[in-house]
Amino acid sequence: MHNPEHNIKTLQAFGCVDEKGKPYNLSADARKFYGAVAMYQMKPTEENRRIMQAVSEELARKFELAIVVACAGEFRSSVSAGQQWLNRRNKGEEKGKFKKIKLKNGVEDAAFYFDDYYMMSRPRGLGMYNRAIRIKHRGDDGAQRTSSALTYKQFVLDPYGYEVGLRHNVNFWRMQGGGGVGGLKWADAAEVGLRYVKGELTPMVFVDLAFNLQHNNAILFTKTHRRDGHIQNWLNKRQQAQPGWLIERAPQDLREAMGFGDYRSEAAERRDATTDKRATKFWTSEVTPEVVKKIVKGVKPKEEVLV
Amino acid sequence: MSRVELKGMGVVHGVVRGTARIANADGSNIKDGDILVSKMTDAKMVKGMIRAEGIVTENGGTICHAAIVALDLGKVTAVGVKGLLAALKDKEEAEIEIRYEEGQTQATVTVL
Numbered sequence: 001m002h003n004p005e006h007n008i009k010t011l012q013a014f015g016c017v018d019e020k021g022k023p024y025n026l027s028a029d030a031r032k033f034y035g036a037v038a039m040y041q042m043k044p045t046e047e048n049r050r051i052m053q054a055v056s057e058e059l060a061r062k063f064e065l066a067i068v069v070a071c072a073g074e075f076r077s078s079v080s081a082g083q084q085w086l087n088r089r090n091k092g093e094e095k096g097k098f099k100k101i102k103l104k105n106g107v108e109d110a111a112f113y114f115d116d117y118y119m120m121s122r123p124r125g126l127g128m129y130n131r132a133i134r135i136k137h138r139g140d141d142g143a144q145r146t147s148s149a150l151t152y153k154q155f156v157l158d159p160y161g162y163e164v165g166l167r168h169n170v171n172f173w174r175m176q177g178g179g180g181v182g183g184l185k186w187a188d189a190a191e192v193g194l195r196y197v198k199g200e201l202t203p204m205v206f207v208d209l210a211f212n213l214q215h216n217n218a219i220l221f222t223k224t225h226r227r228d229g230h231i232q233n234w235l236n237k238r239q240q241a242q243p244g245w246l247i248e249r250a251p252q253d254l255r256e257a258m259g260f261g262d263y264r265s266e267a268a269e270r271r272d273a274t275t276d277k278r279a280t281k282f283w284t285s286e287v288t289p290e291v292v293k294k295i296v297k298g299v300k301p302k303e304e305v306l307v
Numbered sequence: 308m309s310r311v312e313l314k315g316m317g318v319v320h321g322v323v324r325g326t327a328r329i330a331n332a333d334g335s336n337i338k339d340g341d342i343l344v345s346k347m348t349d350a351k352m353v354k355g356m357i358r359a360e361g362i363v364t365e366n367g368g369t370i371c372h373a374a375i376v377a378l379d380l381g382k383v384t385a386v387g388v389k390g391l392l393a394a395l396k397d398k399e400e401a402e403i404e405i406r407y408e409e410g411q412t413q414a415t416v417t418v419l
Contacts, residue, residue, distance in 0.1 A: 034370050208375040209350050240368040
């Protein structure tokens with residue numbers, strides 16, 4: 001189980017936290033985003049479109065950073081993963097595979113001006129690549145070592161490195177060919193971030209795609225966000241959900257801003273009506289909302305309520 | 308020639324008519340003005356969705372991937388159109404009409 005609280009210092013250092021200094025709440029963000037989309041569908045006014053876009057842009061900023069931080073964290077392992085893969089190749093376990101992958105995926109695309117240096121083909125290729133980024137953007141300050149921590153910091157802190165770093169992630173994990181870290185899901189995550197950084201995705205589409213990103217067996221943002229309840233079930237359910245279901249779960253302030261302050265879906269009205277009808281079979285006195293609430297929760301009413 | 312009418316949920320209002328193309332994995336077979344038809348859409352199809360005049364999917368609800376992209380791009384889109392792929396063949400002419408009916412956005416997909 002991933003717990004972003006364990007990485008709180010890292011998240012705080014990179015500004016990937018809310019105003020209270022805690023990791024972002026993924027469940028609240030999901031309710032906000034999909035609620036705004038549903039409300040705009042129900043009431044497609046210019047004002048609502050503006051609000052929906054503002055919500056998307058706010059979440060896109062958070063998710064962009066979260067993807068970069070998460071990918072950078074995973075990418076720390078790339079040096080050892082690359083070495084393991086290289087060792088296997090040298091032992092003949094990956095016979096014939098290396099050349100094919102190298103030609104197919106063209107690491108030179110990511111490898112910047114290191115045209116003839118493939119990180120997997122030379123043991124120090126990745127280190128040299130990272131050092132090249134550092135020298136290009138910050139000058140050669142004498143840092144010769146490329147530790148995993150340095151990889152992490154360079155990748156996250158260097159704004160020029162975002163695009164290159166993400167592209168490197170995509171190519172690296174796609175050609176990784178096994179191992180205990182990374183994998184194709186990380187390549188997918190980095191690719192979504194990369195496409196947003198390059199301007200190929202709008203904030204709204206990016207946020208929607210980002211909610212679907214996964215690592216090993218969970219939502220990608222379990223590494224960087226808090227979440228309440230069964231967020232995965234919620235995200236699965238939303239795909240087939242009716243707008244009313246989503247609007248009822250949107251934050252109250254957003255609902256009021258988009259003109260749905262006292263909105264009740266038809267399904268909720270029907271549910272209430274059914275509950276009232278059942279209750280009146282057993283109670284001849286007036287059924288107050290408090291009594292109904294107790295029945296719904298399965299709490300046995302007190303005697304004084306009964307006739 | 309028989310007309311087949313299918314119902315689904317609408318996302319963006321309007322009427323479009325064009326050649327329905329069943330999208331391949333990356334949507335590269337969609338040309339400008341086509342209607343993109345698919346069981347579901349995903350991130351790889353976005354470029355095809357941009358070129359398409361309208362989008363129809365067999366599965367999905369009002370906030371599935373196709374609906375979000377359609378809202379953002381302003382494309383006339385119908386989602387959750389049951390029996391779509393059984394009723395529609397590649398390169399057939401089709402029309403999508405989205406309008407409010409009884410407080411809900413209804414989509415009608417007509418295979419012409």
